[in-house]
Amino acid sequence: MSPTRKPEKPALPVLNDDPRSWDFRAAVAMLRLHGRLERCLSDGLAAHGLTLAQFDVLMTLCHGEGITQQELAEWLLVTKANVVGLIDRVEAAGWVERRADPEDRRVKRLYLTDAGRKLARKAQPGQHALVRRIFGRLSEAELRQLHAMLARLEEACSG
Amino acid sequence: MSPTRKPEKPALPVLNDDPRSWDFRAAVAMLRLHGRLERCLSDGLAAHGLTLAQFDVLMTLCHGEGITQQELAEWLLVTKANVVGLIDRVEAAGWVERRADPEDRRVKRLYLTDAGRKLARKAQPGQHALVRRIFGRLSEAELRQLHAMLARLEEACSG
DNA sequence: TATTGTTATACTCTATAACTATA
DNA sequence: TATAGTTATAGAGTATAACAATA
Numbered sequence: 001m002s003p004t005r006k007p008e009k010p011a012l013p014v015l016n017d018d019p020r021s022w023d024f025r026a027a028v029a030m031l032r033l034h035g036r037l038e039r040c041l042s043d044g045l046a047a048h049g050l051t052l053a054q055f056d057v058l059m060t061l062c063h064g065e066g067i068t069q070q071e072l073a074e075w076l077l078v079t080k081a082n083v084v085g086l087i088d089r090v091e092a093a094g095w096v097e098r099r100a101d102p103e104d105r106r107v108k109r110l111y112l113t114d115a116g117r118k119l120a121r122k123a124q125p126g127q128h129a130l131v132r133r134i135f136g137r138l139s140e141a142e143l144r145q146l147h148a149m150l151a152r153l154e155e156a157c158s159g
Numbered sequence: 160m161s162p163t164r165k166p167e168k169p170a171l172p173v174l175n176d177d178p179r180s181w182d183f184r185a186a187v188a189m190l191r192l193h194g195r196l197e198r199c200l201s202d203g204l205a206a207h208g209l210t211l212a213q214f215d216v217l218m219t220l221c222h223g224e225g226i227t228q229q230e231l232a233e234w235l236l237v238t239k240a241n242v243v244g245l246i247d248r249v250e251a252a253g254w255v256e257r258r259a260d261p262e263d264r265r266v267k268r269l270y271l272t273d274a275g276r277k278l279a280r281k282a283q284p285g286q287h288a289l290v291r292r293i294f295g296r297l298s299e300a301e302l303r304q305l306h307a308m309l310a311r312l313e314e315a316c317s318g
Numbered sequence: 319t320a321t322t323g324t325t326a327t328a329c330t331c332t333a334t335a336a337c338t339a340t341a
Numbered sequence: 342t343a344t345a346g347t348t349a350t351a352g353a354g355t356a357t358a359a360c361a362a363t364a
Contacts, residue, residue, distance in 0.1 A: 022302035023294035024287060027196070029309035034193040035236045036316035037186070051353065070322060077194045082355060084324060089353085098323095106322040106363045128183060134315045135182035138308055143181035146308050149297055150188035156293045157195035201355095210330065229345060241332055243347060248330080265340045265345040 037134065044130055048123045054090050055127070058120040061096065061112045068107045069098075095119055196293065203289055207282045213249050214286070217279040220255065220271045227266045228257075254278055 042052050050058070060075055061067070069087060073080045087110065090096040095116030098108040112120065135143060201211050209217070212235075219234055220226070228246060232239040246269065249255040254275030257267040271279065294302060
């Protein structure tokens with residue numbers, strides 16, 4: 001068996017068990033959880049030929065079709081130059097299309113193609129199931145608490 | 160003609176306000192917080208010429224100097240091939256050095272150089288301050304709760 | 319002048335596979 | 342055979358800067 005894929009054991013309790021302040025420990029825990037979660041989600045998407053960033057685009061368009069590239073850049077927290085490449089790829093794959101805005105000829109609005117919508121619908125359940133499997137370990141009350149805390153933290157991040 | 164949009168806040172309430180289950184909402188909130196946090200931390204590190212991954216290496220070695228590349232790969236949740244490039248860069252920068260293990264000549268153990276240790280000590284306070292500024296919005300009791308929940312989630316991710 | 323999208327460039331991170339040198 | 346590290350290759354994401362078309 002080739003050990004090509006990811007390892008499974010955090011062999012080194014390097015950072016988690018040291019007696020730091022709880023803010024720092026919570027931050028490290030979040031970064032590590034994200035790393036794990038990202039890999040789980042990526043693996044699930046790879047079966048559909050999607051990257052996480054591309055799935056993000058599809059999901060964003062599912063709920064906000066017709067947004068501009070600039071708006072997408074702001075939502076995804078990346079630069080507009082980055083969005084160009086991102087959209088180039090999903091457009092080349094036939095999942096998204098750019099349409100000129102008749103009112104402002106500078107902007108291009110983004111729409112899902114039928115194939116893109118179909119793919120999004122196909123990939124979504126697996127992602128949901130994965131999230132449910134992991135986050136389902138917490139009770140609904142805990143999930144609400146978690147969500148509220150994360151929202152406050154994100155607000156602190158922006159402001 | 161339209162009033163200038165503020166591109167600093169997430170203009171699209173696309174995913175957060177839809178009536179999904181709390182597990183999904185919590186997951187999305189976490190992914191978004193991570194995105195923001197990652198950028199904040201990266202910006203702080205860029206001033207020191209460090210990437211987040213490189214800072215991770217330095218911090219890991221600060222607390223577990225002498226680990227092998229394989230152990231580092233497991234800890235960072237990446238492949239060993241990835242670690243080679245990562246260490247190549249921090250070694251070229253003069254922050255880390257590989258040392259042959261006399262007992263098993265296959266392995267190379269990783270150590271911080273004086274410059275690396277100095278840089279880690281210089282970069283750390285800013286990162287801590289940033290974490291404190293953000294996570295300080297929660298009380299210590301909340302931070303403990305958050306940490307516990309995140310740890311349970313990470314466990315669910317692995318197992 | 320400012321804004322939207324684009325191109326050009328470069329770097330980092332990541333994964334896969336095949337390879338080496340040890341064990 | 343198995344393991345630690347390496348090389349080679351590829352692709353994806355990111356940032357920066359300069360640019361064109363349009364407002």
